[in-house]
Amino acid sequence: MASAQAAGGGAPPAAPKSRRSVTGTRRAVAALFLLPALVLLGALVVYPIGYSVFRSFYDQSGDGFAGFDNYQALFTDDGIRTALKNNVIWVVFAPTVATALGLIFAVLTERVRWGTAFKLVVFMPMAISMLAAGIIFRLVYDQDPDKGVANAVWVGVHDTFAQASAFPKAHPGRESPLEAAPGGGFITKATVSAGTPVSLPLVGVAPDQMPDDAQRAVQAKADPSEITGTTWQDFTRGKGVGTLGGVDASELGYAGMKIEAVKDGKVVAATNAADDGTFTLPAAAEGAQLRLPPDNFKEPYNGVDWLGPSLVTPSIIASYIWMWAGFAMVLIAAGLAGIPRDLLEAARVDGANEWQVFRRVTVPLLAPVLAVVTVTLMINVLKVFDLVFIIAPGSSQDDANVLALELYRKGFSEDQPGIASAIAVFLLLLVIPVMWFNIRRLRREVRR
Amino acid sequence: MSKESLGSRLASFVSGGLVRVFLIVVGLFWLVPTIGLLLSSLRPPEEMTVSGWWEVFSKPSELTFESYDKLLGNSDITDSILNTVLITVPATVLVVVIGSLAGYAFAWMEFPGRDWWFLAVVGLLVVPVQVALIPIAELFGNIGIFGSLIGVILFHVGFGLPFAVFLLRNFFAEIPRELLEAARLDGAGELRLFFRVVMPLGGPAIAALGIFQFLWVWNDMLVALIFTDADSQPITVALQTQVRQFGNNIDILAPGAFISMVIPLVVFFAFQRQFVSGVMAGAVK
Numbered sequence: 001m002a003s004a005q006a007a008g009g010g011a012p013p014a015a016p017k018s019r020r021s022v023t024g025t026r027r028a029v030a031a032l033f034l035l036p037a038l039v040l041l042g043a044l045v046v047y048p049i050g051y052s053v054f055r056s057f058y059d060q061s062g063d064g065f066a067g068f069d070n071y072q073a074l075f076t077d078d079g080i081r082t083a084l085k086n087n088v089i090w091v092v093f094a095p096t097v098a099t100a101l102g103l104i105f106a107v108l109t110e111r112v113r114w115g116t117a118f119k120l121v122v123f124m125p126m127a128i129s130m131l132a133a134g135i136i137f138r139l140v141y142d143q144d145p146d147k148g149v150a151n152a153v154w155v156g157v158h159d160t161f162a163q164a165s166a167f168p169k170a171h172p173g174r175e176s177p178l179e180a181a182p183g184g185g186f187i188t189k190a191t192v193s194a195g196t197p198v199s200l201p202l203v204g205v206a207p208d209q210m211p212d213d214a215q216r217a218v219q220a221k222a223d224p225s226e227i228t229g230t231t232w233q234d235f236t237r238g239k240g241v242g243t244l245g246g247v248d249a250s251e252l253g254y255a256g257m258k259i260e261a262v263k264d265g266k267v268v269a270a271t272n273a274a275d276d277g278t279f280t281l282p283a284a285a286e287g288a289q290l291r292l293p294p295d296n297f298k299e300p301y302n303g304v305d306w307l308g309p310s311l312v313t314p315s316i317i318a319s320y321i322w323m324w325a326g327f328a329m330v331l332i333a334a335g336l337a338g339i340p341r342d343l344l345e346a347a348r349v350d351g352a353n354e355w356q357v358f359r360r361v362t363v364p365l366l367a368p369v370l371a372v373v374t375v376t377l378m379i380n381v382l383k384v385f386d387l388v389f390i391i392a393p394g395s396s397q398d399d400a401n402v403l404a405l406e407l408y409r410k411g412f413s414e415d416q417p418g419i420a421s422a423i424a425v426f427l428l429l430l431v432i433p434v435m436w437f438n439i440r441r442l443r444r445e446v447r448r
Numbered sequence: 449m450s451k452e453s454l455g456s457r458l459a460s461f462v463s464g465g466l467v468r469v470f471l472i473v474v475g476l477f478w479l480v481p482t483i484g485l486l487l488s489s490l491r492p493p494e495e496m497t498v499s500g501w502w503e504v505f506s507k508p509s510e511l512t513f514e515s516y517d518k519l520l521g522n523s524d525i526t527d528s529i530l531n532t533v534l535i536t537v538p539a540t541v542l543v544v545v546i547g548s549l550a551g552y553a554f555a556w557m558e559f560p561g562r563d564w565w566f567l568a569v570v571g572l573l574v575v576p577v578q579v580a581l582i583p584i585a586e587l588f589g590n591i592g593i594f595g596s597l598i599g600v601i602l603f604h605v606g607f608g609l610p611f612a613v614f615l616l617r618n619f620f621a622e623i624p625r626e627l628l629e630a631a632r633l634d635g636a637g638e639l640r641l642f643f644r645v646v647m648p649l650g651g652p653a654i655a656a657l658g659i660f661q662f663l664w665v666w667n668d669m670l671v672a673l674i675f676t677d678a679d680s681q682p683i684t685v686a687l688q689t690q691v692r693q694f695g696n697n698i699d700i701l702a703p704g705a706f707i708s709m710v711i712p713l714v715v716f717f718a719f720q721r722q723f724v725s726g727v728m729a730g731a732v733k
């Protein structure tokens with residue numbers, strides 16, 4: 001303070017101001033220093049705010065006064081209502097999940113030696129564009145389990161618990177002894193008897209879809225004490241069926257096909273075909289019809305439709321969290337570093353376990369940081385555009401709509417600048433509390 | 449340190465192991481998508497349409513720079529990369545210079561209503577860019593710079609300034625008064641004081657701001673989507689036009705996205721500390 005007064009020269013000591021001009025800057029100079037910034041801010045930020053408010057009260061052509069019509073559209077236009085609904089989902093889930101993950105990561109990385117490397121990996125997506133992140137996640141979410149890693153993993157997990165079927169498209173060919181069974185699958189028209197080998201030919205399985213262990217089909221041998229038969233793909237490439245209903249040299253057996261013997265609607269025996277398509281049923285099946293049950297022909301499980309209408313928003317939110325959890329983590333880790341270790345240690349000495357220390361000491365002490373992070377992310381989420389624009393395929397973009405995207409559409413492809421301006425003003429109103437909070441916080445600092 | 453029982457030591461050993469496993473799994477979640485993009489960009493285009501990028505682990509010999517060759521032979525793409533540089537560099541330099549001038553004035557000069565002007569600028573920190581899209585598009589259309597590089601650059605400067613002024617004013621205010629007075633007593637004029645004393649002392653904040661603004665502008669798609677045309681579009685917009693046929697042109701999108709990421713990633717890894725301090729200061733943006 002002493003130096004400040006000395007520098008002030010002849011200034012009255014009664015009103016000490018914290019900072020003053022460094023010895024006599026002329027106002028004209030100050031104006032010159034400020035001019036470029038204030039002109040640009042005025043023209044590019046302040047003027048647009050005023051113009052948007054003004055424009056939002058005029059109709060789409062800009063000639064006629066429209067009153068609140070444009071604002072009414074915010075709640076009546078289907079596209080905007082979907083966008084509003086999705087924005088609510090975004091604002092509720094994206095910031096909270098990202099902050100929660102950031103908190104968990106920040107706390108846990110303190111306990112491993114390679115914590116810094118981990119932080120680098122999680123923080124890295126912050127540096128790349130939302131466009132690049134969008135393309136990355138378009139690849140991840142590809143519907144085809146052979147191409148999209150999300151479905152590849154999902155289908156892999158699913159198929160370890162549920163058997164995939166091998167013959168989704170198989171069906172009887174011409175003059176087949178089989179017909180469609182009432183409950184799905186196929187059944188023989190005639191009953192079977194021991195000593196007469198049964199033929200169960202089907203067609204329609206693509207060669208690359210055949211089970212890897214399928215071998216050349218073999219005509220079953222007759223056995224008077226058992227029911228024997230063959231089930232196979234009665235189709236020779238380039239030659240059609242070959243011998244219709246007969247086993248030809250290059251035809252493959254339906255390895256693993258399930259076969260049931262049905263008598264009076266009851267299954268009396270069941271078996272699976274061998275690799276060469278042959279099967280054997282006990283004599284109890286005498287006089288039964290043979291059925292190929294429907295689970296042989298189920299379509300293979302194709303994974304989740306991540307970018308379909310119902311999941312597209314959660315999927316895009318996940319990609320947003322991938323980008324921004326690192327931001328939360330870094331800010332929270334900085335806050336965590338500021339917590340006195342003695343406090344945590346004292347709680348442990350008092351017998352608190354790790355969860356209690358986290359819940360009762362760490363989280364309350366971090367509350368201000370957590371609030372700042374969550375609010376920052378909320379503002380950020382309101383403006384989310386690129387990720388939705390890139391990740392949502394054309395077919396489900398309407399379902400993934402958000403306000404920022406709808407503003408772009410209305411303003412620049414549907415030529416409705418009045419409604420677009422109303423959306424802009426609405427977005428601005430949503431951030432005004434934060435604007436106010438920032439100013440209040442800084443006013444205290446500026447006037448210290 | 450009190451003696452721990454065998455049981456609690458065992459418990460902490462197990463939980464330590466769980467923490468490690470959990471963090472490794474999470475780390476994979478974060479790495480795999482990016483690795484997928486990189487490997488996709490290195491596969492032959494015809495393979496991309498039939499199988500996933502993980503196939504390269506069974507046949508690493510198929511890796512190729514074919515897609516990159518093709519992409520960099522495409523003048524639309526190379527021009528757009530040049531445009532990205534032509535937009536980003538001036539938009540960053542201008543924000544740093546103009547923001548420093550104003551930040552210094554707010555910190556050390558005296559004029560009526562100084563603090564109110566500064567608080568007004570702080571208020572602009574959270575204004576969404578969306579608010580300005582339509583008004584500025586009309587304004588630029590009227591003065592004939594819609595679709596030009598200058599328009600995009602100006603837009604980015606305008607929306608970069610509130611944060612720049614906020615960050616730099618706060619940093620400059622911490623410069624010891626004695627340093628400035630000593631320079632003044634040595635006869636330094638306003639400009640000399642600013643360029644020789646204030647700017648060098650503000651180095652860390654200027655670096656943080658510069659990196660932040662650089663990445664912000666480099667990665668922007670929305671502003672450029674509206675304010676550039678086919679001749680001035682940056683790489684983000686050039687790639688965006690390809691997304692509509694997603695699936696058939698991964699050989700353009702994957703290497704293109706990766707090229708657009710290279711500079712930000714280099715900047716990120718080279719200037720982590722400055723980037724983090726910029727992000728922390730900008731937690732209100």
